[in-house]
Amino acid sequence: MVAVEDVWKQYIRSREPALKAINLELRGGHCYGLLGPNGSGKTTLSRLLVGLLRPTRGSITINGITVDNAGKNAVPIGYVPQTIPYFPGLTGRDLIEFALVTQGYWGQTLRKAREEVVELLGIGEIEKKLIWYMSGGQARITLVATALSFKPPILVLDEPSAGLDVTNRHKLWSALEAFKKRYKPTILLVTHDIREAEPVIDQAIILRKGQVVSQGAIAELRRNHSPLLICTVIADQQPHSNDEWRQVSPGHYQTLIAENSVSSVLKELDSFIKAGAAEVSIRAASLEEIVFAEESASI
Numbered sequence: 001m002v003a004v005e006d007v008w009k010q011y012i013r014s015r016e017p018a019l020k021a022i023n024l025e026l027r028g029g030h031c032y033g034l035l036g037p038n039g040s041g042k043t044t045l046s047r048l049l050v051g052l053l054r055p056t057r058g059s060i061t062i063n064g065i066t067v068d069n070a071g072k073n074a075v076p077i078g079y080v081p082q083t084i085p086y087f088p089g090l091t092g093r094d095l096i097e098f099a100l101v102t103q104g105y106w107g108q109t110l111r112k113a114r115e116e117v118v119e120l121l122g123i124g125e126i127e128k129k130l131i132w133y134m135s136g137g138q139a140r141i142t143l144v145a146t147a148l149s150f151k152p153p154i155l156v157l158d159e160p161s162a163g164l165d166v167t168n169r170h171k172l173w174s175a176l177e178a179f180k181k182r183y184k185p186t187i188l189l190v191t192h193d194i195r196e197a198e199p200v201i202d203q204a205i206i207l208r209k210g211q212v213v214s215q216g217a218i219a220e221l222r223r224n225h226s227p228l229l230i231c232t233v234i235a236d237q238q239p240h241s242n243d244e245w246r247q248v249s250p251g252h253y254q255t256l257i258a259e260n261s262v263s264s265v266l267k268e269l270d271s272f273i274k275a276g277a278a279e280v281s282i283r284a285a286s287l288e289e290i291v292f293a294e295e296s297a298s299i
């Protein structure tokens with residue numbers, strides 16, 4: 001288990017702390033989506049978890065061992081940073097094998113582990129390519145393969161889908177879901193691709209201005225957050241009602257309905273139809289829309 005207890009992080013040249021009073025418990029077998037706007041502290045928290053930064057105050061422990069002083073007792077962590085590091089002269093295969101050697105893999109065991117992760121992420125065509133000559137997306141999915149290769153009990157992934165095309169994003173989310181089911185790691189996932197990542201995420205942690213403003217299972221967040229429902233109206237012009245509308249595409253307007261009672265929703269729908277709507281649909285808010293509502297509330 002990863003325990004984050006009253007963690008603060010203050011950078012020397014910054015007036016405001018990057019993180020304020022963060023308290024989290026991250027358990028095995030779960031994927032925690034770390035979500036929020038740019039500058040909310042997501043990358044800072046991920047770097048603290050892997051020991052690249054030290055907290056100004058508070059502590060981070062993994063299985064009861066403080067990250068700062070783990071030494072030989074350190075728990076292996078698979079880490080994908082937001083910025084792709086420079087690996088001169090290394091191929092994708094070299095990088096994966098280097099990671100495996102550092103974790104005690106040799107010979108046939110190493111080869112089998114490498115082949116498994118190459119197949120899992122479908123990178124057989126690029127594994128022998130020099131990382132220096134890879135595209136950004138190819139390098140990033142190679143980093144993901146490296147992080148998964150030694151089957152770590154903890155994964156910290158900072159924007160792993162950044163720069164990936166549609167095919168590789170699909171491979172990434174499918175691989176993470178399969179890896180989670182088989183090996184039951186603790187996963188901290190920083191992402192802006194919330195809609196695509198939602199099926200992988202078990203618990204969402206929403207950061208705003210360095211603080212945790214919401215945390216819980218997606219279903220729980222839907223119940224606890226207002227607005228609860230998303231209403232989409234197809235009409236020639238913006239509906240006339242007391243709600244705040246935004247145009248999501250030509251002829252399509254969307255609003256957020258806070259009421260969760262059937263009578264209130266029916267009343268809203270009736271008013272939209274009377275206002276000239278050609279079509280009305282209503283559904284539960286997605287995780288992405290919950291985060292959007294949180295961000296809008298802070299403006």
